[in-house]
Amino acid sequence: MDVFFRPRSVAVFGASRSLDKPGRVILRNLVNNFRGRIYPVNPHADELDGLKCYSPADVPKAELGVFAIPAPAVVKTLEEVGDRLKGALIVAGGFGESGRTELDRRLLETGEKHGLRIWGPNCLGTLDAHSGLNTLFLPLSRLPFPERGNVSILSQSGATVAAVLDWASTVGLGVSKVASYGNQLDVSDYEILEYFQKDPETDVIGFYVEGLKDGRKLLNMEGDKPVVVLKAGRTGSGVKAARSHTGALAGNYEVFRGVARQLGWHLAPGPEEFLMALKARSLWRRKVHRVGIVTCGGGFGVMASDAVEKCGMELAKLSEESLSVMKDAFPERVSLANPVDLTGDATPEMFAVAIEQMLSDRGVDAVIAIILLQLPKLHAEIIDVLNGFRGRGKPVVVVSPPGAYASGVNELVELPLVSSPEKAARVLAVLD
Amino acid sequence: MDVFFRPRSVAVFGASRSLDKPGRVILRNLVNNFRGRIYPVNPHADELDGLKCYSPADVPKAELGVFAIPAPAVVKTLEEVGDRLKGALIVAGGFGESGRTELDRRLLETGEKHGLRIWGPNCLGTLDAHSGLNTLFLPLSRLPFPERGNVSILSQSGATVAAVLDWASTVGLGVSKVASYGNQLDVSDYEILEYFQKDPETDVIGFYVEGLKDGRKLLNMEGDKPVVVLKAGRTGSGVKAARSHTGALAGNYEVFRGVARQLGWHLAPGPEEFLMALKARSLWRRKVHRVGIVTCGGGFGVMASDAVEKCGMELAKLSEESLSVMKDAFPERVSLANPVDLTGDATPEMFAVAIEQMLSDRGVDAVIAIILLQLPKLHAEIIDVLNGFRGRGKPVVVVSPPGAYASGVNELVELPLVSSPEKAARVLAVLD
Numbered sequence: 001m002d003v004f005f006r007p008r009s010v011a012v013f014g015a016s017r018s019l020d021k022p023g024r025v026i027l028r029n030l031v032n033n034f035r036g037r038i039y040p041v042n043p044h045a046d047e048l049d050g051l052k053c054y055s056p057a058d059v060p061k062a063e064l065g066v067f068a069i070p071a072p073a074v075v076k077t078l079e080e081v082g083d084r085l086k087g088a089l090i091v092a093g094g095f096g097e098s099g100r101t102e103l104d105r106r107l108l109e110t111g112e113k114h115g116l117r118i119w120g121p122n123c124l125g126t127l128d129a130h131s132g133l134n135t136l137f138l139p140l141s142r143l144p145f146p147e148r149g150n151v152s153i154l155s156q157s158g159a160t161v162a163a164v165l166d167w168a169s170t171v172g173l174g175v176s177k178v179a180s181y182g183n184q185l186d187v188s189d190y191e192i193l194e195y196f197q198k199d200p201e202t203d204v205i206g207f208y209v210e211g212l213k214d215g216r217k218l219l220n221m222e223g224d225k226p227v228v229v230l231k232a233g234r235t236g237s238g239v240k241a242a243r244s245h246t247g248a249l250a251g252n253y254e255v256f257r258g259v260a261r262q263l264g265w266h267l268a269p270g271p272e273e274f275l276m277a278l279k280a281r282s283l284w285r286r287k288v289h290r291v292g293i294v295t296c297g298g299g300f301g302v303m304a305s306d307a308v309e310k311c312g313m314e315l316a317k318l319s320e321e322s323l324s325v326m327k328d329a330f331p332e333r334v335s336l337a338n339p340v341d342l343t344g345d346a347t348p349e350m351f352a353v354a355i356e357q358m359l360s361d362r363g364v365d366a367v368i369a370i371i372l373l374q375l376p377k378l379h380a381e382i383i384d385v386l387n388g389f390r391g392r393g394k395p396v397v398v399v400s401p402p403g404a405y406a407s408g409v410n411e412l413v414e415l416p417l418v419s420s421p422e423k424a425a426r427v428l429a430v431l432d
Numbered sequence: 433m434d435v436f437f438r439p440r441s442v443a444v445f446g447a448s449r450s451l452d453k454p455g456r457v458i459l460r461n462l463v464n465n466f467r468g469r470i471y472p473v474n475p476h477a478d479e480l481d482g483l484k485c486y487s488p489a490d491v492p493k494a495e496l497g498v499f500a501i502p503a504p505a506v507v508k509t510l511e512e513v514g515d516r517l518k519g520a521l522i523v524a525g526g527f528g529e530s531g532r533t534e535l536d537r538r539l540l541e542t543g544e545k546h547g548l549r550i551w552g553p554n555c556l557g558t559l560d561a562h563s564g565l566n567t568l569f570l571p572l573s574r575l576p577f578p579e580r581g582n583v584s585i586l587s588q589s590g591a592t593v594a595a596v597l598d599w600a601s602t603v604g605l606g607v608s609k610v611a612s613y614g615n616q617l618d619v620s621d622y623e624i625l626e627y628f629q630k631d632p633e634t635d636v637i638g639f640y641v642e643g644l645k646d647g648r649k650l651l652n653m654e655g656d657k658p659v660v661v662l663k664a665g666r667t668g669s670g671v672k673a674a675r676s677h678t679g680a681l682a683g684n685y686e687v688f689r690g691v692a693r694q695l696g697w698h699l700a701p702g703p704e705e706f707l708m709a710l711k712a713r714s715l716w717r718r719k720v721h722r723v724g725i726v727t728c729g730g731g732f733g734v735m736a737s738d739a740v741e742k743c744g745m746e747l748a749k750l751s752e753e754s755l756s757v758m759k760d761a762f763p764e765r766v767s768l769a770n771p772v773d774l775t776g777d778a779t780p781e782m783f784a785v786a787i788e789q790m791l792s793d794r795g796v797d798a799v800i801a802i803i804l805l806q807l808p809k810l811h812a813e814i815i816d817v818l819n820g821f822r823g824r825g826k827p828v829v830v831v832s833p834p835g836a837y838a839s840g841v842n843e844l845v846e847l848p849l850v851s852s853p854e855k856a857a858r859v860l861a862v863l864d
């Protein structure tokens with residue numbers, strides 16, 4: 001499986017002279033980030049993006065072949081070059097999903113003959129933020145190469161994983177590997193999950209799925225890395241839509257939930273919760289029950305209290321010491337119960353004291369900090385205060401709604417930041 | 433009540449020389465936007481922000497007096513100038529909520545004596561986007577003056593309404609009036625709701641509330657404008673936090689829900705849903721049951737199908753005519769059931785055709801358009817295509833997740849735009 005994430009060399013079949021063709025987009029993305037050898041395959045060009053071009057007949061041995069040519073040409077070319085590759089990643093559609101099962105059969109035969117694995121077809125392929133491999137045929141101007149991190153995502157849908165990956169960049173979620181696996185003619189969801197469970201560069205796994213290929217087999221999978229799942233096809237309408245999308249037999253959602261429960265998977269209700277759960281789990285692995293809330297707006301503190309209870313957690317009871325430290329540090333108007341309401345005169349320094357005290361309070365598992373940036377005393381220094389709590393063992397989640405001034409500040413906060421109190425509570429509730 | 437929203441003249445008590453004092457912030461905000469006369473009251477200054485200053489003894493008659501001075505001084509000053517005002521809006525705290533009921537009593541006496549109404553105390557006061565009145569003591573650099581619209585919001589919490597108002601500006605929600613009413617010593621939530629119901633510049637009402645002053649009285653209120661409610665204090669923890677925030681007896685949430693149901697109020701689960709429900713209702717008033725989905729990513733289409741069913745609506749069955757028009761217009765790979773999946777090669781023109789056809793299909797009540805801006809053929813022209821559907825009778829809600837390129841485009845879309853399919857379905861489900 002390594003060949004699909006960190007091959008030493010890649011041959012790109014379909015490296016077109018035309019800049020907007022998938023094969024050429026892949027070539028340029030590889031030139032930008034991939035650290036191995038790259039062989040563009042195009043019998044009609046001498047050179048592309050500074051690299052010598054090859055024809056299928058003379059392309060050198062490469063660990064991975066990426067095929068961005070029409071389905072029939074894929075089969076024919078692979079029959080010709082199969083002995084020179086260890087893996088074939090096929091982005092083109094037009095195979096079994098369009099009824100062309102004969103093409104599938106020939107692909108599998110070629111794979112078996114040469115002992116090569118086949119990825120896809122009908123997918124965006126893979127991205128590895130460490131090796132720089134990237135077969136997603138979307139220009140970097142639309143989907144920048146992600147920041148490196150410890151989260152790997154596999155997805156039954158290419159466009160979905162592209163959108164999620166792009167969204168991830170706006171919330172500071174670092175990525176290790178991305179896998180859009182398409183038709184699973186050979187390499188299956190199961191194998192990718194297993195690979196991610198063993199991959200030393202992956203700590204947390206995200207999974208967009210419409211229907212599992214073999215749920216029973218999954219039940220025996222080893223590995224204890226947290227898996228966050230975004231499952232589509234939960235209702236009659238969704239199941240029907242999934243069938244026409246990936247051909248997945250989304251089946252009964254209750255059955256899927258049973259499998260997920262047994263595997264300890266966390267089911268996210270939507271893509272935003274999916275990303276936030278991945279982010280929280282990429283940072284922390286400890287169960288949260290007793291939550292401290294620091295706010296500069298009473299109303300948001302009340303909403304956060306509601307949300308903490310609704311998510312099955314409780315408001316922490318602050319220690320006598322915490323109360324006494326804060327009583328000494330803050331003006332009289334500050335409400336010292338939990339939530340601690342610093343009121344409209346809150347300063348970055350006051351937040352620093354309150355969060356620090358809660359983090360050192362043994363009765364507090366995690367903190368929700370509510371920052372309303374309409375308040376004039378909350379200068380940009382709040383960014384440094386909040387980022388200073390990054391890397392602490394106890395989770396700190398920031399609530400800061402978007403706004404004219406707020407949005408710019410929010411972008412610079414490196415802790416998980418959400419727009420509303422319910423979301424903060426949900427982020428904490430997924431930890432275990 | 434007009435005096436609190438469109439007075440002809442305003443006297444500002446506490447117009448300080450110091451730029452960051454609340455009274456001075458209010459003065460500057462008025463100078464920026466208010467169209468009536470402004471009298472700064474400061475016996476120690478001759479002129480502030482280009483306006484002549486007065487002492488309480490010589491301040492001219494003004495319809496509204498805004499008091500940004502400490503509680504005891506408010507009472508004393510109002511006793512002196514009460515005969516020259518029709519309304520007194522008191523932003524300062526330190527009254528009944530701090531146990532000083534004697535100050536409350538004297539305020540009420542002065543009000544009765546001169547026949548003047550009292551707003552607050554302990555609040556941010558009011559903003560009227562039409563008259564330009566703005567007593568919210570937050571600098572415009574933090575909370576810009578909102579765009580004019582038909583939505584009015586009243587709130588038991590000042591900081592909450594400021595945050596919501598700021599957020600509203602990022603989703604293109606136009607505002608008519610804003611009311612932070614504080615302690616309700618005289619003017620109550622009930623009266624403000626009644627005023628908004630009658631106000632010709634208000635079509636939709638938003639209400640942040642922890643506890644109602646008099647729920648029974650509300651049951652007899654007239655007016656059929658839609659009211660969207662953000663209720664905090666729904667759980668034991670929230671009720672307790674509300675008591676220490678606004679002193680509100682948040683009471684039993686089930687009782688509140690009963691009142692809301694009887695009044696036809698829509699309860700939003702959080703601030704984001706609150707804003708989106710206000711936005712949807714500010715644009716459309718028709719019940720949605722049959723939803724059409726146009727997508728360029730199959731996975732998001734499946735998620736949207738799930739969400740539509742979960743929100744109690746259904747996927748529209750497209751007419752033969754719609755199917756035939758789209759079959760002629762689109763390449764073969766486009767999936768023509770509902771969801772219509774334009775696939776990764778989708779162009780702005782294809783979206784225009786599909787949405788237009790769905791809007792003219794009598795079997796479709798509303799459209800969810802899913803735009804994944806990682807796809808290279810979705811140029812910025814998609815903005816014009818989408819905005820062209822503004823003002824159509826049938827709702828169109830856009831799903832576009834944030835992203836490196838996407839976020840800039842999203843900001844320019846004038847239709848309700850949300851980050852995920854579930855949110856789009858929830859926006860449509862609140863219409864009636």
